Amino acid sequence: MIDNLLDFLSDGENIVFAILAVIMISSSVFMISFTKVVHMVVSLALVFLSAAGLYVLLEAEFVAFVQVLIYAGAITILMIFGIMMTRHDKQDEEPKRPFYNVLLFVGAFALFGVIFFAIQDTTFAPSYGFEPGLDNTREIGLLLYREYVIPFELVSVLLTVAFIGSIVMAKREEE
């Protein structure tokens, strides 16, 4: 066990992975257990930032920057605005549903156990070796505008519809 761990940590990439994974798991557990809503949002931003670090480790630099811009920037700020526009004076009392919470914890843990044993049982085929190209952003751009043009345009339509819809919905009623 200890030998396996030491062997795992002999590689520099694995050390970085272990540090980022510990940060991600602990701050997401903190997100669940904090009582103030703003603290939850800040610890979730930490999860998003360390996920961006993992993406850099996986040679996905463009996705890492998109993650920092959209998740850690836009979505966190959006959630903080949502908190400010809906008052939370009485957020401190926890829901008194002990039976439900215990059942839910057991269910989530059982789901994790199923996934864990499925992953442990699977033998993954050896990888052919990832060739990210010289410039990750350039390769992604070429792929987006050649093979994935139609999904790309559909996503732009989806974003337009979603943002117009959210503006219309959140607009103050004229009186």
Place this chain on the structure above:
Amino acid sequence: MDNILPSYLILGAILFCIGLYGALAKKNAIIVLLSVELMLNACNLNFIAFAKYGPVPSLNGQIFSLFNIAVAAAEAAVGVAILIALFRQKGTSDVVDMDSMRH
């Protein structure tokens, strides 16, 4: 180096289960939205791990995770808009109180 893919998958599973617990256990609607974002992030992590260490490594997994991020952003915007509209109507941000289809 040869078997780091299961570590990424297990990390994704842990994050997904924490997000599932948060989405079902919390009463505050904003925290429910945040937990859903956490689950989507775990899925993105799996996509990108398979894009590098999968049997057929290619950039397609990264493209798919970009689409996933776009859909997650749209979902968060619409979710917060619905929350604000509901808060104006009923004065609450508690998911237990949101049990009627019309006001």
